[in-house]
Amino acid sequence: MKLGLFSTCVADTMFPDAVRATASVLERLGHEVVVPREQTCCGQMHLNAGYRRDAQPLADRFVATFAGFEAVVCPSSSCVGTIRELYPQLLGIDNQITERVFELSEFLVDQLGVEDLGAAYPHRVTYHPTCHSLRVTKVGDAPLRLLRNVRGLELVELPDATECCGFGGTFSLKNAATSSAILADKCQSIESTGAEVCTALDGSCLLQIGGGLSRGGDRARAVHIAEILASR
Amino acid sequence: MKGPTESFPVAANRELGNAQLRSNLGNATSTIRAKRARVVEELPDWEALRDAGSAIKADVLANLDTYLLQFEQALTAAGATVHWARDGAEACAVVAEVARAHGADEVVKVKSLTTDEIELNATLAAQGIHALETDFAELILQLDGDWSSHILVPAIHRNRTEIRDLFQRTIAPDITSDEPGVLAEAARVYLRERFLNAKVGVSGANFGVAETGTLCVVESEGNGRMCTTLPPVLVSIIGIEKLVPSFADLEVFLQLLPRSSTGERMNPYTSLWTGVTEGDGPQELHVVLLDNGRTRVLEDEVGRQALHCIRCSACLNVCPVYSRTGGHAYGSVYPGPIGAILTPQLIGIENAPSLPFASSLCGACYEVCPVKIDIPRVLLHLREKSVDAVGGRTERAAMSGVGWVFGRAWRLRLAQRIGRVLQRPFVRDGVIRRLPPPLSAWTDSRDLRPIAPAHPSDENSGNDDE
Amino acid sequence: MSDARSQILDRIRTATGGAAAPPESRREYRHHDERSHAERVELFCERVGDYQAEVKRVHRDQLRAAIRNALKRHQAKRVAIPASFPQAWLSPSVEFIHDQGLTARELDGFDAVVTGCSVAIAETGTIVTTGGQYEGRRLLSLVPDLHICIVSESQIVGLVPEALAQVQLLVSRQRRPLTFISGPSATSDIELERVEGVHGPRKLVVLVVGEENP
Numbered sequence: 001m002k003l004g005l006f007s008t009c010v011a012d013t014m015f016p017d018a019v020r021a022t023a024s025v026l027e028r029l030g031h032e033v034v035v036p037r038e039q040t041c042c043g044q045m046h047l048n049a050g051y052r053r054d055a056q057p058l059a060d061r062f063v064a065t066f067a068g069f070e071a072v073v074c075p076s077s078s079c080v081g082t083i084r085e086l087y088p089q090l091l092g093i094d095n096q097i098t099e100r101v102f103e104l105s106e107f108l109v110d111q112l113g114v115e116d117l118g119a120a121y122p123h124r125v126t127y128h129p130t131c132h133s134l135r136v137t138k139v140g141d142a143p144l145r146l147l148r149n150v151r152g153l154e155l156v157e158l159p160d161a162t163e164c165c166g167f168g169g170t171f172s173l174k175n176a177a178t179s180s181a182i183l184a185d186k187c188q189s190i191e192s193t194g195a196e197v198c199t200a201l202d203g204s205c206l207l208q209i210g211g212g213l214s215r216g217g218d219r220a221r222a223v224h225i226a227e228i229l230a231s232r
Numbered sequence: 233m234k235g236p237t238e239s240f241p242v243a244a245n246r247e248l249g250n251a252q253l254r255s256n257l258g259n260a261t262s263t264i265r266a267k268r269a270r271v272v273e274e275l276p277d278w279e280a281l282r283d284a285g286s287a288i289k290a291d292v293l294a295n296l297d298t299y300l301l302q303f304e305q306a307l308t309a310a311g312a313t314v315h316w317a318r319d320g321a322e323a324c325a326v327v328a329e330v331a332r333a334h335g336a337d338e339v340v341k342v343k344s345l346t347t348d349e350i351e352l353n354a355t356l357a358a359q360g361i362h363a364l365e366t367d368f369a370e371l372i373l374q375l376d377g378d379w380s381s382h383i384l385v386p387a388i389h390r391n392r393t394e395i396r397d398l399f400q401r402t403i404a405p406d407i408t409s410d411e412p413g414v415l416a417e418a419a420r421v422y423l424r425e426r427f428l429n430a431k432v433g434v435s436g437a438n439f440g441v442a443e444t445g446t447l448c449v450v451e452s453e454g455n456g457r458m459c460t461t462l463p464p465v466l467v468s469i470i471g472i473e474k475l476v477p478s479f480a481d482l483e484v485f486l487q488l489l490p491r492s493s494t495g496e497r498m499n500p501y502t503s504l505w506t507g508v509t510e511g512d513g514p515q516e517l518h519v520v521l522l523d524n525g526r527t528r529v530l531e532d533e534v535g536r537q538a539l540h541c542i543r544c545s546a547c548l549n550v551c552p553v554y555s556r557t558g559g560h561a562y563g564s565v566y567p568g569p570i571g572a573i574l575t576p577q578l579i580g581i582e583n584a585p586s587l588p589f590a591s592s593l594c595g596a597c598y599e600v601c602p603v604k605i606d607i608p609r610v611l612l613h614l615r616e617k618s619v620d621a622v623g624g625r626t627e628r629a630a631m632s633g634v635g636w637v638f639g640r641a642w643r644l645r646l647a648q649r650i651g652r653v654l655q656r657p658f659v660r661d662g663v664i665r666r667l668p669p670p671l672s673a674w675t676d677s678r679d680l681r682p683i684a685p686a687h688p689s690d691e692n693s694g695n696d697d698e
Numbered sequence: 699m700s701d702a703r704s705q706i707l708d709r710i711r712t713a714t715g716g717a718a719a720p721p722e723s724r725r726e727y728r729h730h731d732e733r734s735h736a737e738r739v740e741l742f743c744e745r746v747g748d749y750q751a752e753v754k755r756v757h758r759d760q761l762r763a764a765i766r767n768a769l770k771r772h773q774a775k776r777v778a779i780p781a782s783f784p785q786a787w788l789s790p791s792v793e794f795i796h797d798q799g800l801t802a803r804e805l806d807g808f809d810a811v812v813t814g815c816s817v818a819i820a821e822t823g824t825i826v827t828t829g830g831q832y833e834g835r836r837l838l839s840l841v842p843d844l845h846i847c848i849v850s851e852s853q854i855v856g857l858v859p860e861a862l863a864q865v866q867l868l869v870s871r872q873r874r875p876l877t878f879i880s881g882p883s884a885t886s887d888i889e890l891e892r893v894e895g896v897h898g899p900r901k902l903v904v905l906v907v908g909e910e911n912p
Contacts, residue, residue, distance in 0.1 A: 019688035057635070136595060
């Protein structure tokens with residue numbers, strides 16, 4: 001398949017290794033992966049912050065950039081959720097491409113039927129299911145199926161896993177104190193597992209979780225799932 | 233209806249510093265959440281009930297005029313007097329008039345958010361009429377001049393010893409134990425005499441049946457039964473959106489509400505009365521149909537689903553924001569996610585512009601809502617209205633700036649490059665620990681991952697666009 | 699006030715006018731219980747018990763003794779009953795007083811009340827009273843501290859919709875007041891610790907009457 005890789009503004013800027021890992025996982029499965037130079041941002045921040053009109057050109061841009069691909073894969077469930085759910089609801093975009101945008105883990109498991117990527121990652125890992133992956137993109141247990149097949153990876157359950165990390169886009173700045181209070185509990189849950197790594201599907205949530213773990217001097221690091229799946 | 237006097241972030245900041253609130257609230261929300269999950273899982277047709285509940289409410293709103301007229305007619309035929317109130321003042325005036333007509337200087341009240349919304353107690357007090365709260369938690373708050381922090385358990389921010397001390401000062405000077413059972417007994421003894429003497433009762437209503445004129449109150453303690461059966465006169469104030477078309481519709485809501493609210497299969501007591509019953513209960517019934525901003529909410533096609541709400545409080549218990557800040561931070565009788573969409577619509581977005589932003593958009597509220605209110609969707613809608621109404625110029629400029637950067641790929645690349653240069657003095661050991669305002673809002677409590685040295689979207693061959 | 703009425707109705711019509719008709723309400727939830735009679739009775743008893751109510755299954759012939767014993771167990775001496783309560787259920791050794799218009803204050807001096815019910819719901823452990831001749835007025839089962847409620851096995855339905863269907867005509871035709879009772883009165887207002895008995899009866903005893911020996 002000829003796949004478009006939507007790197008997303010956050011991952012492209014701060015988690016480039018997650019984007020490269022996404023490409024490499026897909027290429028190893030024999031697909032042609034293109035990261036279009038014209039891409040920027042899906043407009044999620046503007047849509048979520050009340051600036052719908054500013055999001056419109058960004059959404060149009062996304063559609064124009066990726067219209068030619070058989071499918072678009074993206075290492076972020078919240079961007080996928082924005083495109084699949086909010087574009088039709090808020091921007092009236094009912095384009096075929098919006099239905100062919102997938103988060104990496106759901107693309108691998110649900111579209112390609114692949115659960116074992118031959119990856120190896122000898123670490124104690126806990127998985128934080130991000131809110132968008134649970135409730136908007138609804139990836140189900142796809143990420144867990146993939147992680148369970150990684151050699152050497154010890155998967156430990158995260159207490160209160162389905163609780164939000166407190167990021168919420170501009171919420172993390174506008175309501176910084178509340179955001180941090182939510183994050184503190186998440187970091188405590190992660191620490192209680194004794195994991196070396198907390199992984200998730202969304203760079204934005206990992207930015208928050210990683211920032212909290214690092215500030216707290218905690219043992220665990222935040223790592224995007226794509227990097228684990230690409231490890232050999 | 234009173235709105236917030238300060239913005240949510242300011243109020244939340246203060247509330248987050250209250251350790252007792254944090255811990256009580258954390259325990260309460262997680263306990264009720266678990267109970268709810270257990271009893272919801274028990275029903276194989278929960279999703280079908282949610283669908284039905286949502287559809288019934290949508291039908292009620294679409295045909296509200298018809299149902300209200302039908303309700304009025306059925307009530308009148310059943311011996312009740314129906315009053316229409318455009319706002320809280322008109323509703324309060326009805327209660328005051330009825331109390332005066334019967335020479336009552338005290339009315340006994342069932343716990344009712346609607347009467348809190350219209351500030352009935354204060355209005356009556358100004359006219360020399362005492363509105364006595366008879367719900368245990370509401371009584372505690374009333375005795376202490378405090379106000380509710382949770383729809384279901386309003387005094388959850390108070391501990392047993394505080395309540396014991398309060399009772400010592402007020403209704404039970406001799407009390408020594410702080411056991412909840414002993415405290416409840418003190419309230420029972422105190423209120424029993426007041427119930428027996430009451431001339432006028434005041435209630436809200438969870439549901440009103442248009443077809444039959446039936447009113448329904450769902451409760452646990454029995455104070456609702458006391459207030460709606462013992463006094464010879466009863467005034468029930470009901471928001472116009474609380475109707476259901478037919479009696480049979482209650483079969484949906486009497487399953488949805490208790491399981492969502494207290495996490496019980498059924499609440500201890502549900503009372504349904506249809507006008508006046510000879511020889512049983514109040515012989516004079518007044519029903520006040522209250523607008524107070526509801527028709528304004530109805531005008532908004534996206535926002536009107538907030539009127540589906542049956543006040544179960546399930547969304548509060550699952551909300552990461554509410555469960556940390558508590559209800560007072562929302563500055564309204566309707567706290568939590570539902571408050572964040574209902575309050576600004578009832579009183580106007582310009583009077584509560586920060587509430588729609590009091591959410592991380594995690595979506596847990598929508599998942600548990602028994603009538604499927606898409607709270608995140610309405611939050612986004614109201615955020616846009618808030619920005620349009622009172623959005624700050626700085627933020628507007630920043631958002632436009634970011635939009636401009638994202639408008640062309642080369643601009644994003646340029647911004648990434650500039651950012652890399654600007655962040656240099658702040659990066660230590662691969663992380664940013666401190667940034668100047670406004671970004672200090674992030675770094676005050678969290679480290680920031682720096683902008684990476686290279687970007688995948690820039691690693692493909694090809695020319696930049698435009 | 700008629701002014702408020704027409705203004706509210708006008709506002710509603712303006713607000714909803716031209717709006718698309720909402721989707722037809724779907725009713726795909728359960729309307730009929732598929733349990734057997736025996737399972738249903740069993741479930742009802744279990745669920746009532748979950749509310750910290752006392753549940754006892756008794757044979758029809760033992761009902762009189764069961765009522766007497768329950769009253770004795772709770773040391774209830776003055777006992778109120780609805781005006782037309784069946785004489786056959788009344789043990790001569792107890793002082794039963796028929797409610798011929800007792801005031802709430804008078805009732806407050808009673809130790810217990812014995813009533814029947816109209817229908818009971820297994821899935822929720824709920825008793826529904828409708829002011830019928832065995833149930834009496836609403837305040838009867840509210841003011842005394844002990845409520846003994848007699849439920850015939852044949853009155854137990856499985857689901858909430860089945861119960862409402864049974865009482866619907868009593869409401870629409872006779873405007874009878876209904877009370878749904880699920881356990882004794884309770885509060886969890888202090889630190890979420892459950893306390894049984896605030897304003898309603900602190901004790902609920904449910905006697906489930908059948909034709910067979912339990």
